[in-house]
Amino acid sequence: MGTALSGGRWVSGGARGDVNAWVTPAELAEGGCSLLAAIVEDLTQQLRSQFAAQGYDVSGRASFQLACYPGGGARYVRHADASGSSPGRCITALLYLNPSDWNPQADGGQLALYNYSSMDGPQGLGFLSGEPAVVIAPLGGRLVVFESHLEHEVLPAHRERYSVTAWLYRGDASAGGGAGRSVGEDPGGSGYSEDGGADAAGCGGAAQDGVAWQSAQRPSTAAPPPPAAVRQEGLGAEEVWRGRIFVSIPAYRDAECAWTLKDLFLKADHPDRVFAGVAWQCRFALLDARRAAGPCAARAAAEALWRGEEFVLQIDAHMRFVRGWDVKCIQQLQRAEVASAAGRAVLSAYPPGYEGAGAAAAVPEDAPATVVEASGFDAEGMLRLRGSFSRASLLRDAPYCPLLRHLFFGEEAYQLARLWTRGYDVFAPAAPLAFHQWERGARAASYQGDGRVVAAERAEAQARVLRVLGSAGPAPAGGASAGRQQGPSGGGVGRSCAGAGAGDGSGADAACWEPGGIWGLGLERTLQELEQHCGVRFAERRIM
Numbered sequence: 001m002g003t004a005l006s007g008g009r010w011v012s013g014g015a016r017g018d019v020n021a022w023v024t025p026a027e028l029a030e031g032g033c034s035l036l037a038a039i040v041e042d043l044t045q046q047l048r049s050q051f052a053a054q055g056y057d058v059s060g061r062a063s064f065q066l067a068c069y070p071g072g073g074a075r076y077v078r079h080a081d082a083s084g085s086s087p088g089r090c091i092t093a094l095l096y097l098n099p100s101d102w103n104p105q106a107d108g109g110q111l112a113l114y115n116y117s118s119m120d121g122p123q124g125l126g127f128l129s130g131e132p133a134v135v136i137a138p139l140g141g142r143l144v145v146f147e148s149h150l151e152h153e154v155l156p157a158h159r160e161r162y163s164v165t166a167w168l169y170r171g172d173a174s175a176g177g178g179a180g181r182s183v184g185e186d187p188g189g190s191g192y193s194e195d196g197g198a199d200a201a202g203c204g205g206a207a208q209d210g211v212a213w214q215s216a217q218r219p220s221t222a223a224p225p226p227p228a229a230v231r232q233e234g235l236g237a238e239e240v241w242r243g244r245i246f247v248s249i250p251a252y253r254d255a256e257c258a259w260t261l262k263d264l265f266l267k268a269d270h271p272d273r274v275f276a277g278v279a280w281q282c283r284f285a286l287l288d289a290r291r292a293a294g295p296c297a298a299r300a301a302a303e304a305l306w307r308g309e310e311f312v313l314q315i316d317a318h319m320r321f322v323r324g325w326d327v328k329c330i331q332q333l334q335r336a337e338v339a340s341a342a343g344r345a346v347l348s349a350y351p352p353g354y355e356g357a358g359a360a361a362a363v364p365e366d367a368p369a370t371v372v373e374a375s376g377f378d379a380e381g382m383l384r385l386r387g388s389f390s391r392a393s394l395l396r397d398a399p400y401c402p403l404l405r406h407l408f409f410g411e412e413a414y415q416l417a418r419l420w421t422r423g424y425d426v427f428a429p430a431a432p433l434a435f436h437q438w439e440r441g442a443r444a445a446s447y448q449g450d451g452r453v454v455a456a457e458r459a460e461a462q463a464r465v466l467r468v469l470g471s472a473g474p475a476p477a478g479g480a481s482a483g484r485q486q487g488p489s490g491g492g493v494g495r496s497c498a499g500a501g502a503g504d505g506s507g508a509d510a511a512c513w514e515p516g517g518i519w520g521l522g523l524e525r526t527l528q529e530l531e532q533h534c535g536v537r538f539a540e541r542r543i544m
């Protein structure tokens, strides 16, 4: 790393206790850190494309910095990266390069992120003086991304703490470097200019376009959306940064749906931050009930109504909620993320039931929290295990599969396996967050469609799920019958499959169901590890 840094310069100071150096990916590679160089380049490109798609102008240059806090209480006082002297910075992305055994309690060095500006002078009181903040431990491999105008600080680090930072600039910020290069800003003026970036990221190639588009999509900067990927550890209810929650609701001719929606907003502490997407076989997707294809297809249709909210709650159309469910969900998820190996967590449970319906629905007073466990396989080999709460990244990593037509039972185990193998840990909420109407009585029980078609499509969906879970022999007609072990070489297959809606299992779609494909298992952990974890043998259809 020393060589890589040789082109940079080192600074150190009281307000900022790190030593750091500006680098370019090329310099990193030259200095022997080619893997890091590749990661940084790839990350920059992906961030550019994702932020551009959300209407941000990130068409300017990018700059990169390596930093080491030497320990001994080194810190960086509260500041914003896009300040008077570097106003062109739009997005800050921090990748921590620390060992995996970083212990926040002993090693400190957390990033404290504020979603409001200090009222107490330039540095404010800071987190250690009791100001509420989102606090993020610098665990190795953790990526933190936020809008550069947000104030933040590095709490005292008691151990060497490494990071690489990428800043993405607005298109109008790079020209001539005239936008005020500051103390600590790139030396030499050129920084790292990613000339190909506009193309690769689909920004339209011209900063001008980017700016125009931005103002069309995001009319105001008065209330910027909260940071994209933050985690908080162990703070009180009043100190939690509260994000927006997208609630995905598939409903099939369900009279309870309106009541579910009413209760959802009534019981939220911050109903203004709750956005419901209802696929009703509103931001509404109105589906023809005669063409309804079961809950997976309806959940996929509801997910398509997502508009960038940070969190996603997936529920049924017949549910009630505890008061303050929104804040409680976020808090519990944040705790789960701290406990999760990869920092990726999903809350999921079979919620306790409520009695009655409509205005007369009665929610239990002291319902215990429920834990999901594998209970057994049914006659069709489907593992019976339900709603979830997670970061919106789940919609990208493991969206509901619209091709699994008429699949009712078995989607939970399939979904669990997809999440697990993509590094997500599933946690039961510590206290009930919602209640479910288990009594089917008044609900539409059967489809209006042709029973034989429904049965055939369900059988095909079940066969697909069983195959992904390794508990079925032959593939469904047209599916891939060989090469299951092959897997695609990268994650790209999933992305290219996402738009493939044919659902006929034709050759072109086969890779989607393979490991690494969008509908297949992920590549980060194995199904065998999940089996061990849950005490299930899918191949033998047995609970251990």
Ligand SMILES: O=C(O)CCC(=O)C(=O)O
Residues within 6 Å of the ligand: 067, 076, 081, 094, 110, 111, 138, 152, 153, 154, 163, 165
């Ligand atoms: O390393 C961190 O967590 C934050 C560093 C920082 O704020 C900066 O370099 O501007």
Ligand SMILES: [Fe+2]
Residues within 6 Å of the ligand: 079, 080, 081, 152
């Ligand atoms: Fe910073």
